[in-house]
Amino acid sequence: MEVVTTKITLKVPESLNDGILLKNLYLSCDPYMRNRMAKPDRPSYVDSFTPGKPIIGYGVSKVLDSRNPNFKTVWGLTGWEEYSLITSPQLFFKINHTDVPLSYYTGILGMRGVTAYAGFYEVGAPKKGECVFVSAAFGAVGQLVGQLAKLTGCYVVGSAGSKEKVDLLKNKFGFDEAFNYKEEEDLDAALRRCFPEGIDIYFENVGGKMLDAVLLNMRLHNRIAVCGMISQYNLQQSEGVHNLFCLISKRIRMEGFLAFDFYHLYPKYLDWILPHIKEGKVAYVEDVTEGLESAPSALIGLFSGRNVGKQIVVIARQ
Numbered sequence: 001m002e003v004v005t006t007k008i009t010l011k012v013p014e015s016l017n018d019g020i021l022l023k024n025l026y027l028s029c030d031p032y033m034r035n036r037m038a039k040p041d042r043p044s045y046v047d048s049f050t051p052g053k054p055i056i057g058y059g060v061s062k063v064l065d066s067r068n069p070n071f072k073t074v075w076g077l078t079g080w081e082e083y084s085l086i087t088s089p090q091l092f093f094k095i096n097h098t099d100v101p102l103s104y105y106t107g108i109l110g111m112r113g114v115t116a117y118a119g120f121y122e123v124g125a126p127k128k129g130e131c132v133f134v135s136a137a138f139g140a141v142g143q144l145v146g147q148l149a150k151l152t153g154c155y156v157v158g159s160a161g162s163k164e165k166v167d168l169l170k171n172k173f174g175f176d177e178a179f180n181y182k183e184e185e186d187l188d189a190a191l192r193r194c195f196p197e198g199i200d201i202y203f204e205n206v207g208g209k210m211l212d213a214v215l216l217n218m219r220l221h222n223r224i225a226v227c228g229m230i231s232q233y234n235l236q237q238s239e240g241v242h243n244l245f246c247l248i249s250k251r252i253r254m255e256g257f258l259a260f261d262f263y264h265l266y267p268k269y270l271d272w273i274l275p276h277i278k279e280g281k282v283a284y285v286e287d288v289t290e291g292l293e294s295a296p297s298a299l300i301g302l303f304s305g306r307n308v309g310k311q312i313v314v315i316a317r318q
């Protein structure tokens with residue numbers, strides 16, 4: 001089989017062994033990709049990108065050729081290129097439900113969805129009536145965590161970096177309260193205003209100054225689910241956290257997690273989330289950028305909050 005792209009011709013070997021040839025449709029821009037640009041000596045749970053090779057990231061792809069005719073559309077780790085020849089197909093999930101936008105498999109129906117679901121339920125272990133705080137709440141993960149918290153009967157507050165996002169958190173996603181962290185001179189005071197009796201669960205997405213302020217506002221014997229620390233990814237050296245002693249004085253359980261440790265929950269999660277999306281019980285906002293050439297700037301935009309919702313890049317729609 002021969003596939004002609006705009007730039008190159010891929011000659012596919014007669015026997016693909018277990019490899020697959022993909023046409024990439026939607027790419028996901030994700031904060032952790034910044035860490036893959038760091039030097040290999042920096043502590044990380046993923047390998048650094050190889051200079052000269054395409055960037056690797058989550059995406060939705062059409063299967064042009066594989067040994068398994070049942071695989072028509074998949075999501076998983078693919079290249080930032082129009083076509084990818086993949087030799088590790090175990091990294092892909094087959095897409096069975098195509099009556100929802102395929103792009104959703106870069107986010108709410110893919111790795112981001114598992115992140116929010118596992119992080120909130122397995123690590124956060126919420127109970128009805130508890131007070132939940134979510135940072136980077138308008139991001140792909142945060143918007144779902146907030147809605148999960150509401151569906152569980154919690155009081156939920158989110159922080160985000162613009163008035164537009166704050167309004168949408170309250171009016172579209174049903175957060176009880178939200179604030180613009182960029183306009184708050186004193187994050188501790190903002191949290192005290194929103195949580196007069198303290199926070200039971202903090203879903204941590206940003207780290208740094210926000211984490212410090214949260215530590216002061218946690219209630220006794222509660223938990224922090226550490227999903228990410230985006231405020232630190234562009235720094236040469238991480239900022240210090242000053243209030244860690246609160247972990248002891250307030251007996252807080254602070255636990256980091258990685259989505260791929262919870263992929264076994266994916267089928268259960270999918271069965272749960274698909275009807276919620278179709279029935280309009282869970283909302284989802286994407287920020288759609290067109291064309292591979294726009295992908296680098298879309299990725300960079302995550303670190304100033306330019307994205308309004310899950311940032312995706314469309315390479316092709318079919």
Ligand code: NDP
Pocket residue numbers: 029030031032111112115136137138139140141142159160161162165205206226227228229230231232257258259260302303304305306307308309310311
């Ligand atoms: P998104 O890419 O959807 O959104 C990121 C948002 O973070 C931006 O839009 C911006 O919004 C906010 N942000 C950027 N810089 C800062 C800063 N310095 N301080 C505060 N907020 C900032 O993010 P995701 O929802 O995909 O990811 C959220 C977090 O979860 C990240 O830390 C990511 O690394 C982590 N993650 C962890 C996973 C795991 O397995 N543990 C899996 C997936 C994600 P704003 O306008 O509000 O500033």
